[in-house]
Amino acid sequence: MTITISDASLVPIISLAAGVAILVVPRLLNYIVAGYLILIGVLGLVHF
Template identity: 80%
Template structure:
C-alpha cells in the first residue's frame, strides 16, 4: 500500500497546523508564515 500526498492535500494540512500553532504560540507567527510561503513556493515550482 502506497500513501501518496499531493500538493492539493498537503497545503490545507500545513495551513491547519500553522493556524493551530499560531493560536497556541503567537510568537511563532513570523516563522510559520515564512515556512508556509517557502513550502507553497517550492510546491508551486515543482507542480
Template identity: 70%
Template sequence: MTITISNLQPIIAILAGVLILIVPRLLNYIVAVYLILVGLIGLGVFRGLS
C-alpha cells in the same frame, strides 16, 4: 489513498493555525516557511524527488 499537495495544504493550514493560537510568536516563522515552500513547489523544485 494517494497524498498529494492539494491534500496536504488544508492539513498544514490547520496545524499552522493551531500553532499560531498556542504560540503567537511563531506566526512570522510559520508564514515565512509556508511561503518559501509554496514558492519552491510552484517552481517545481520538488518534482524530481517523487
C-alpha cells in the same frame, strides 16, 4: 495500508497545523508564515 498525500490535500493540512501553532504560541506567526510561503514557492517551482 498505504497513505498517499497529494498536493491538493497538503495545503489544508499545513494550514491547519499553522493555525493551531499560532494559537498555542503567537510569536511563531512570523516563522510559520515565512515557512508556508517558502514551501508554496518551492512547490510552484518544482511543478513549473
